[in-house]
Amino acid sequence: MKADVSKIDATTRAIIAATQGGLPLTAQPYDAVGDVVGLSGAEVQARMQAMLAGGVIRRIGAVPNHYKLGFNANGMTVWDISDEHISELGQKVGALEFVSHCYHRPRHLPHWPYNMFAMVHGKTREEVKSHAKEITAILGNSVNASDIIYSKRILKKTGLRISS
Amino acid sequence: MFETDKKLLNDFQRDFPLVPRPFAEIGRSLGISEGEVLEDFTRHIENKTISRIGAVVRPGTVGVSTLAAMKVPQEKLIEIAKIVSSFDEVNHNYEREHSFNLWFVITAPNESRLQEVLAEIENKTGITPMNLPMEHDYHLDLGFKLKW
Incomplete structure (x- = not known):
């Protein structure tokens, strides 16, 4: 798209x-x-x-800052899902309320086997892990491997910037 | 946090009123004045609990973007992160706990500029970024449900 x-x-x-x-x-x-x-x-x-x-604008409203609101343990969960099921399963995962982004991205074998990314928000790593378990349950046998990658430091963050 | 405050943060992540006086309309639904709504939102923006009140634009509408990751030797991380962040096209740059330890988002007006930025980053750092463009978006982005 x-x-x-x-x-x-x-x-x-x-x-x-x-x-x-x-x-x-x-x-x-x-x-x-x-x-x-x-x-x-x-x-x-x-x-x-x-x-x-x-559809140019998805929503208009307050954009919360997860970190400042205490959601400090945000984890980028990554999944290797069978290609024939990714579309159906991606939509299910994308609809979960603790998931803020859910994308299909390409694998880079052999270094990178994961083809789905879901950003999971939680206040603690325990909370993120338990959300990841919920995702695992939804994915069932279609998931081959997964990982949770936590952020350590924000080095740069600016919003979308276009010139007028 | 007071109930009204929670509602301001939680209930207006979408459907912000498209009327001449939106803050007055929000105030009416919460039983507070237009001035109080403006004051509360201003305070949230000042203490950064919300980053802005505005439109969330669909990815890919005003350009192309990608997520890229690099494996950077730990002792070079700060130096290389600075090079990556120095590009105006890089709007997010995170250190993450993984062998791919530097993750950044590149947004450019078109695909050729995007490829150019990836190539320039490779030239300047000596590390090939792994390019992970979005193929499908499965999230409708109706806002994020906050729980207290």
Whole structure:
């Protein structure tokens, strides 16, 4: 599912650029965005509604910082799942409430046998391990190998950045 | 944390109102004023419990991205991590507990720039990044359910 920048129009791109750092915390944020991109607040709302409906925007809302909220033991769980079942099982794992990202990625044999990544959030490593067990139960016989890779240090983290 | 505060964090990760005065509408549903909602959200952003209130854009909409991992000798980790982080296209860079110990996300306007960044990282560090582009996304991202 690769889209090029050229596939979204200039106004959509301008709205994404103007809101990527967050909506302004003022009483009428869409008016403020409109001032930046040259539209009325109502037009910004309508555009964002259309972007939601079209899937360009997945959701609009508060983006919590898991670490600051005490979810310190986030584990990247990685799985080697048989190719014929990955689609069905990936959707089940992606729907779990403690999973924030779930992707199919390529294997790099022999160094890297895993083809599914699921980011699991927990307050302790014990909690992450028990969530991983729940995933193992869902995967049943289709899983050949798995691992939990914990983060040690965040060396750089910035949000999506595009220029307008 | 107070109940209203939990609701602000938990219930508005999606469906943030697309109306002229969204904070007033949130306030109405929680029984507090528009000013109080704005104050609370501002405080959450200042103490970084939320990173922002905004739109979560579908991956691949405004460019292409990939996850890459490298096996870096521990004594060189800081030096090599600095080289990787120096690229504007690298927006996440994590040290992880694994033989693949450096994990980063590259986002570029197009595939050719993405490949160029991977090649430049290899040239500057002498280590070939393992390229793990997303093939399918199985998560709908409806927000993250917080429990206290």
